[in-house]
Amino acid sequence: MDIQLFANELQRYYVQNRKAIKLDFARATKVSVDAYCRKVTKIKGTYQILTSVMTHVVQGFKAEWQALGQLSVRDKELKNYHQKINIPIVPAEVLSTALADWYEEDVTITNKMICKVVIDWVMTQVVDDVELLSFIGEYDQAQASGAFGYSLNGWNKIIEAAVANVNRPVYKIPCDAITSENIYDVLLNFEMKFPKILKGKIKEIHLSTKNLELYEVAYQNKFNASPSYDEKKRTKSPLRNRGLVGWDNLDDDKIFATIDGNMLNLIDVIDNPGRFTDVQVQDYTVKLFGEFWKGYDFLINECVLVADFSGTVTGLGDNDLMKLYYPHETLEEVIP
Secondary structure (H helix, E strand, O other): OOHHHHHHHHHHHHHHOOOOOOOOOOOOOOOHHHHHOEEEOOOOOEEEEEEEEEOOOOOOOOOOOOOOOOEEEEEEEEEOEEEEEEEEEOHHHHHOOHHHHHOOOOOOHHHOHHHHHHHHHHHHHHHHHHHHHHHHOOOOHHHHOOOOOOOOOOHHHHHHHHHHOOOOOOEEEEOOOOOOOOHHHHHHHHHHOOOHHHHOOEOEEEEEHHHHHHHHHHHHHHHOOOOOOOHHHHHEOOOOOOEEEEEOOOOOOOOEEEEOOOEEEEOOOOOOOOEEEEEEEEOOEEEEEEEEEEEEEEOOHHHEEEEEOOOOEEEOOOHHHHHHHOOOOOOEEOOO
């Protein structure tokens, strides 16, 4: 076949079908965590955000000036990461496989099924890669170009960094190490320690698929003999029937919860993910070029509740910050 005509058809196909996707064995058809994230567009590189917190301002009347209340404006830097797709395709090798049956000699080049299949396969892999990166990614500038896994920070790394951040800390809740015997009690303790102002705002608790399965088994063993046993509650939290969301690639030592809109999905304008930008021909190879921006983060760390399996202090770890964000809670130390 004419390699240039093949390249031209690839280019026409991806322009006309930017959202094409193909189901494939054991591969993701969407980036699942994005459904729980607020989409923030037009973000390239670093992006500074400001959040404000105000203490109580209402007081009893007296005919004199009495200052009450403090407005605190705090900043945070969000990072979005430029991704690229560089994949070489040798048409002669593709046509030597069983796919050659789809190459119809009596059809014009613009209708050749082989081009659709190639684009579908590439885009399927892009989505599957981002699905993995959304949790296991760990940005490393030295390795980002030329290797998989280092082009952005996924949620495992984001949570670790947030837990270690003393200036913008998360709300830690000490918990016992999880076992198959105590998983129900661990989640119950986690829920009971939610700060008062967030108790009605937390809708889901995020944990690993393994821990969710342990909980489902524990729930069944604990309540299956009860007349009120409800199969649907196997994936609901012990206290408030909050949704338990299990993630295949979230580390087993991470359990967290936060308010709606606090998990961010940072993109540029295109959220496919991935868009082809060029097709080039070199010798016998067709080169596909693509790029997009992707990043994740929390908007406000202080609104993230994290199970702490090694610490003993419940809260933000700082009295001044507790007064600012959670004035009706106090730092509480758990005696081991």
